Amino acid sequence: MNKNLIVINPNNCSKAYIDSVVDCHSNNSIIVYGPMACGKTTNAEKLAKEFNLSVVFDGVTPSEFKGNLPLKGVLVLTTEPPPYSAAIKAISFSEAIKL
Numbered sequence: 001m002n003k004n005l006i007v008i009n010p011n012n013c014s015k016a017y018i019d020s021v022v023d024c025h026s027n028n029s030i031i032v033y034g035p036m037a038c039g040k041t042t043n044a045e046k047l048a049k050e051f052n053l054s055v056v057f058d059g060v061t062p063s064e065f066k067g068n069l070p071l072k073g074v075l076v077l078t079t080e081p082p083p084y085s086a087a088i089k090a091i092s093f094s095e096a097i098k099l
Contacts (some may be wrong), residue, residue: 034093
């Protein structure tokens with residue numbers, strides 16, 4: 001995996017650490033969702049490169065953040081599609097892998 005790519009489970013990290021690794025001047029965050037074991041984590045580097053993001057949140061559901069996911073700089077991999085009104089763009093893994 002790319003040494004510049006940071007993959008974390010935000011449930012196991014402090015907010016201060018998350019704030020220190022997320023580049024708020026980066027591209028908009030994006031949520032990629034799909035069933036467990038479909039290849040999201042395996043393809044994290046490819047997806048992050050495609051979206052020009054260097055931080056990946058893995059092992060989290062958008063509902064755990066209650067709308068507090070960083071709006072910039074993060075690729076979020078999840079099994080749960082976000083609510084319709086989510087402020088962060090979300091696409092299915094099957095759509096993302098075609099890019």
